[in-house]
Amino acid sequence: MSVETENGETDGESTFGTVSRTRDVAFRYVALAATLVGIVSLALLLANVAVDAVGWLDWQFLTSPPHPSPFEAGIFPALVGSIALMLLIALITFPLGVGAAIYLEEYASGGLLTRFIQINIANLAGVPSVVYGLLGLGLFVGLLNLGFGTLLVAGFTISLLILPIVIITSQEAIRAVPDSQRQASYGMGATKWQTIRNVVLPRAMPGILTGTILALGRAIGETAPLIMIGAPTTVFGVPNSLFSKISAMPMQIYTWAQYPETEFQYGVVAAAAVTLLVVFLAINSIAILIRNKYQQRTEQ
Amino acid sequence: MSTTDLSRDGARSVRGTAMRVLFALCAFLSILTTVAIVLTLLLDAVDFFAAVSPIEFLTGTKWSPTNEPVAFGVLPLVSGTLIITFGSAAIALPIGLLTAIYLSEYASDRRRAFLKPALEVLASVPTVIYGYFALVYVTPALDTFLPLSTFNALSASIMVGIMIIPMVSSISEDAMSAVPDSLRQASYGLGATKFTVSTSVVVPAALSGIFSSFILALSRAIGETMIVAIAAGQTPRMVDLTDPAGLFLDSIQTMTAAMVQIGASDVVGQSTAYKGLFAVGLTLFAITFVMNLVSEWVASRYREVYR
Numbered sequence: 001m002s003v004e005t006e007n008g009e010t011d012g013e014s015t016f017g018t019v020s021r022t023r024d025v026a027f028r029y030v031a032l033a034a035t036l037v038g039i040v041s042l043a044l045l046l047a048n049v050a051v052d053a054v055g056w057l058d059w060q061f062l063t064s065p066p067h068p069s070p071f072e073a074g075i076f077p078a079l080v081g082s083i084a085l086m087l088l089i090a091l092i093t094f095p096l097g098v099g100a101a102i103y104l105e106e107y108a109s110g111g112l113l114t115r116f117i118q119i120n121i122a123n124l125a126g127v128p129s130v131v132y133g134l135l136g137l138g139l140f141v142g143l144l145n146l147g148f149g150t151l152l153v154a155g156f157t158i159s160l161l162i163l164p165i166v167i168i169t170s171q172e173a174i175r176a177v178p179d180s181q182r183q184a185s186y187g188m189g190a191t192k193w194q195t196i197r198n199v200v201l202p203r204a205m206p207g208i209l210t211g212t213i214l215a216l217g218r219a220i221g222e223t224a225p226l227i228m229i230g231a232p233t234t235v236f237g238v239p240n241s242l243f244s245k246i247s248a249m250p251m252q253i254y255t256w257a258q259y260p261e262t263e264f265q266y267g268v269v270a271a272a273a274v275t276l277l278v279v280f281l282a283i284n285s286i287a288i289l290i291r292n293k294y295q296q297r298t299e300q
Numbered sequence: 301m302s303t304t305d306l307s308r309d310g311a312r313s314v315r316g317t318a319m320r321v322l323f324a325l326c327a328f329l330s331i332l333t334t335v336a337i338v339l340t341l342l343l344d345a346v347d348f349f350a351a352v353s354p355i356e357f358l359t360g361t362k363w364s365p366t367n368e369p370v371a372f373g374v375l376p377l378v379s380g381t382l383i384i385t386f387g388s389a390a391i392a393l394p395i396g397l398l399t400a401i402y403l404s405e406y407a408s409d410r411r412r413a414f415l416k417p418a419l420e421v422l423a424s425v426p427t428v429i430y431g432y433f434a435l436v437y438v439t440p441a442l443d444t445f446l447p448l449s450t451f452n453a454l455s456a457s458i459m460v461g462i463m464i465i466p467m468v469s470s471i472s473e474d475a476m477s478a479v480p481d482s483l484r485q486a487s488y489g490l491g492a493t494k495f496t497v498s499t500s501v502v503v504p505a506a507l508s509g510i511f512s513s514f515i516l517a518l519s520r521a522i523g524e525t526m527i528v529a530i531a532a533g534q535t536p537r538m539v540d541l542t543d544p545a546g547l548f549l550d551s552i553q554t555m556t557a558a559m560v561q562i563g564a565s566d567v568v569g570q571s572t573a574y575k576g577l578f579a580v581g582l583t584l585f586a587i588t589f590v591m592n593l594v595s596e597w598v599a600s601r602y603r604e605v606y607r
Contacts, residue, residue: 008354024493028406034406039418042425045433064408080440099326107320108327119596121330126592127585130556131337133563134581138340160333167330193319214424221426224525224556228563250428250526257530259430265436273429280426299426 046277052270061271063134065236066252070263075272078252080238081151082169082220085248088155089162089219094212096159098201101208104167105174106196125164132161133228148230152242157225162215169211173204189245207295211233213287217280249276341582347577350370357579363536363553365562365573372576374583376536380453380552382529383539387548388464388521389455393514396460396468397503400510403469404476405498416470424468431530434459439531451533459527467517471599475509476502513601519591523584525556534561550592550603 064074100121108114136157140146144155177200185195201208226248233255235247250270256269349357352372360373399419403412438455442448448455479502487497503510533551536558540546553561562577 020493020495024495027495029400031398031402031406034395035402035415035419035469037395038422038462039415040398041462042422047435048437049429049433077349094331096326099323100330103320103323103327107323111559117327117330122333122591122596123592124330124333126519126523126588127337128525128556128588130523130525130559131581131585131588134559134578135333135337135340137563138344138578139336142340154447163333164330167327191313191316193313193316196319218424221428223426223428224529224560226482227560233564250426253428253432254526254530257428257435269436276426277431278521284424 003233014113027186034090049270049273049277052266054270055273056267057274058083061268062275066256069252070261070268073256073264073268075249075252075275076271077235078239078247078249079275079279081235081246082248082250082276084151084239085154085158085246086216086220086283088151088242089159090212090216091269092155092159093163093215095164097163097212098170098208100163101170101174102200103107105171106192106200121164121167125168128224129161129222130224130228132157133225134231135160136225145246147243149226149232149245150243151239151246152227154226154231154248155242157229158222160218161222161225162219165215166212170204171216173207173211174200177203206290210287210291210294213283213290217283217287220248220283221250221276223254226251227254249279304341316509318600337408337585341578341585344575345582348572348579351572351575352579361538363558365576366557366565370572372572372579374555374580376538377553377555377558377580378583379539379581380528380532380536380555380557381522382459383453383552384457384524384532384554385518387453388461388524389514389518391458391461392464392468392517392521394516396465396513397510398474399465399469400472400476401498401503404473405494405502418536419466419469422462423464425463427463427524427526428530430459430463431456431527432530434527445551449533449550451535452549453532453552454503454548456528456532457548459531460521460524463524463527463556465515467520468513471513471516472506472510475506475513478509479505481548508598508601512595515591515598519588519595523556523592525560528554529557529560534558555580559584 049075060072061074063076064072065077066075067073088095104114104117108117136153140153140156141148146156181199181203182195185199186192188237190198232245233250233251237244239246253269253272253276256264256272259265259268357372357374359375360371361375362371362373363376364371403415407415412561434455435451438458439448439450439452442455446454483501483505484497487501492500532554534553535551535556536553559577559580562573
């Protein structure tokens with residue numbers, strides 16, 4: 001610890017050292033400062049971007065397509081693209097993630113295969129998102145020929161990326177259902193599937209929803225996979241089929257951030273960043289609302 | 301399942317079996333994903349290594365995939381990644397560890413209930429926004445007293461560091477909270493202060509969990525893409541250890557940023573640059589995969605200690 005050297009090592013014999021009140025109090029404040037430094041930095045940056053976005057983030061910005069002039073540029077296609085993408089990802093990951101979690105928690109034997117799947121899922125959660133982008137490029141664009149940067153390819157790619165998170169959080173929710181409830185259901189003569197459908201899933205659903213929605217919050221900010229699957233840098237229309245090329249807010253931010261003009265750097269991009277953050281916060285708030293409602297219900 | 305399992309399994313009903321198979325397929329999809337990742341990376345990487353020898357790739361000191369004369373040495377990219385990893389670790393490891401100590405040993409329940417979610421936010425902000433912050437706020441702010449390039453490793457490292465703080469702090473805190481209270485009480489009984497208990501008892505007892513969090517955080521820093529692609533620049537260069545300041549003040553290129561650069565350009569599907577993308581991806585995947593495994597191994601060894 002840096003504090004230790006500041007106060008000098010007067011004690012040579014014992015690892016416990018001398019009892020120093022000053023050192024004790026100083027360390028407490030150093031630790032508190034360390035805890036706050038990240039939070040405060042982020043708060044400052046958010047305040048900066050919010051101030052910069054003032055005057056740029058308006059109705060015109062939200063409803064216009066991108067434009068070479070910063071004063072006419074808008075985020076509409078990217079905003080719609082992001083929301084369409086998120087809905088598609090929700091449709092794909094929710095059944096697959098919950099299904100996998102049910103298998104691992106309710107059916108799997110806990111043997112070698114189950115442990116292997118479990119370790120594999122944990123590892124998939126740690127694979128860099130840019131690598132998932134390569135998977136999308138090689139598999140969905142290259143092998144299956146679903147087209148560069150289409151809504152479908154983006155949806156599949158990012159779904160695979162967040163699936164491990166959905167599975168892990170769903171498993172936790174299912175594991176939290178007391179075993180007594182399952183046994184009570186079996187005791188009434190219910191089959192395994194009936195028990196899962198009527199007892200386990202309803203009880204675990206708030207937790208599953210919270211985890212899935214939080215994962216969607218992560219999905220909406222993903223940029224690297226979109227770049228790798230060849231999502232176009234600028235799209236002027238909203239997607240009208242699964243095979244439309246789509247833009248998404250993070251992709252648009254990345255594109256605009258490379259423009260050298262000050263109006264883009266401290267105006268348009270700030271507005272786009274705030275838009276993305278607002279959508280991101282809205283998604284997370286929904287998740288937190290569900291969690292709070294659920295917690296209150298169990299307390300009663 | 302407990303020993304008093306009363307379940308009639310689906311063997312007797314068609315629907316029960318069908319559901320079981322369906323759910324099993326969902327779980328096996330995760331294995332398929334891993335297989336698909338490895339195969340996609342390998343297939344194109346093998347093609348690449350037919351054109352560029354693996355030795356040239358792994359030992360070459362020049363990376364120029366699209367501009368003549370083309371060169372495919374991965375070392376400049378690895379050194380760029382190392383700079384970012386080292387820089388972000390210098391920020392996140394001490395801060396994350398101190399945060400974990402504070403949360404586990406000092407903070408009141410009320411404070412912890414506020415601080416923990418606030419810290420989690422740090423890890424969940426979209427990284428493209430962090431990259432933008434680094435480029436338009438951090439770099440100009442540091443530029444007032446440091447001779448910085450527009451794109452530099454320093455502000456990218458700081459942003460990556462802030463992003464991975466919660467990864468260090470939350471796993472380390474879990475490990476510290478798992479240290480039995482009896483150890484703390486014994487130490488207090490000997491007249492130790494809270495500082496001594498925290499640093500000489502709790503931290504050593506939680507060491508494997510702390511190491512596990514460090515490795516995981518470093519793995520995340522290595523794989524981080526958008527922050528470095530936006531703020532650290534696109535200049536593949538070897539680390540010049542004789543010029544320590546220059547390491548961070550100038551533009552570099554990481555493995556991930558190089559992938560983004562090729563991915564965003566219009567390289568033809570069968571070109572060597574396109575294949576090289578997968579070779580770099582394979583290298584990145586191998587590094588992070590091994591680190592994640594090591595982290596898990598360290599953590600699982602730790603778990604057995606106090607059970």
